[in-house]
Amino acid sequence: MNRIKIAPSILSADFACLAQEIKRIEAAGADMVHIDIMDGHFVPNLTFGPPVIAALRAHTKLEFDVHLMVTNPEAYIEPFAKAGADWITFHAETAPHMHRLVQQIKELGVKAGVALNPGTSLTALDEVLAELDMVLIMSVNPGFGGQKFIEASVDKIIRLKKRIENCGSKAEIQVDGGVNSQTAVLVKKAGATILVAGSAVYQAPDIAQAIDAIRGA
Numbered sequence: 001m002n003r004i005k006i007a008p009s010i011l012s013a014d015f016a017c018l019a020q021e022i023k024r025i026e027a028a029g030a031d032m033v034h035i036d037i038m039d040g041h042f043v044p045n046l047t048f049g050p051p052v053i054a055a056l057r058a059h060t061k062l063e064f065d066v067h068l069m070v071t072n073p074e075a076y077i078e079p080f081a082k083a084g085a086d087w088i089t090f091h092a093e094t095a096p097h098m099h100r101l102v103q104q105i106k107e108l109g110v111k112a113g114v115a116l117n118p119g120t121s122l123t124a125l126d127e128v129l130a131e132l133d134m135v136l137i138m139s140v141n142p143g144f145g146g147q148k149f150i151e152a153s154v155d156k157i158i159r160l161k162k163r164i165e166n167c168g169s170k171a172e173i174q175v176d177g178g179v180n181s182q183t184a185v186l187v188k189k190a191g192a193t194i195l196v197a198g199s200a201v202y203q204a205p206d207i208a209q210a211i212d213a214i215r216g217a
Contacts, residue, residue: 002172002193006211007032007065009176011047012198018052019059025201028208029215032065032087034176034196037080039070042094043143050076050083057084065194067115067176069142070094074101081108089113089136089174092124102131113174117142118150122160132171134194135160139187140177149178154186161191181210184217 008030013021022033033056038047053064063086068076073090074097080088088105092114095101105112113134114125118141125135137157140147157173164171175187176196184195197214204210 004188004215005031005172005194006201006215007034007174007194007196008201008211009034009036009196009198011036012202014202019056021202022056022060022062024207025211026060026062028201029211030062030201032063032194033060034065034067034198035085037066037068037070037076038143041071042091043069045143050079053080053085054083063087065089065174065196067136074104077101077104078108081105081110085110087111087113087134089115089134091115091117091142092120093117098124098128099131102128106131113171115142115176116156118153122156122163125160125163129163129171130167130169132169134172134174135164136174136176137192138177139175139179139183142177147178149180149183151186153177154190157187157190157192179214181213181217184214188217 008025038045040046065087066080066085068090088110102112111133115136117138139153173192174194175192179195179197180200201210
């Protein structure tokens with residue numbers, strides 16, 4: 001079984017001191033930095049652009065896990081790859097040319113992922129699953145931090161794991177939304193290996209303890 005990785009979301013960090021906030025989670029034992037890119041169209045909020053990510057890149061050795069919540073991901077892939085992304089995930093709901101985007105990401109030397117909203121079927125992945133490095137199951141509707149975990153996501157993860165095994169894919173399963181030490185038990189048992197946590201980490205009194213609790217739940 002793949003080692004469980006914890007990817008704290010800087011959407012819940014203090015934006016006034018992002019470099020220090022990333023250093024905090026690195027010192028606390030995080031494996032990746034989850035970076036939500038929002039365009040104000042696909043989701044209501046606006047967050048970070050490539051210059052911000054490029055500026056942060058020098059401050060940590062953690063992998064940058066860039067999650068594109070944007071309506072035209074093809075325009076963002078190369079800029080974020082050049083800014084220092086190690087993983088780039090785009091939403092199936094925004095990508096009529098999904099295979100092309102996966103290849104574009106890989107050609108830039110970055111790992112490729114596809115995200116699915118709670119209401120999107122796993123069948124959307126059928127033609128690209130074997131090519132993916134990661135599938136991101138949204139366990140809340142995207143756009144805001146601090147939402148309640150959607151329990152139907154657990155069954156979706158179980159079904160996704162079977163699909164991955166059946167097609168011989170090496171894709172990891174990431175879960176984003178409402179992840180804490182309680183819900184982590186459910187998603188890990190279902191087959192998830194990368195857990196995104198925002199408020200459960202950054203709002204905890206002890207960040208290292210919170211990360212350990214989620215990883216070891």
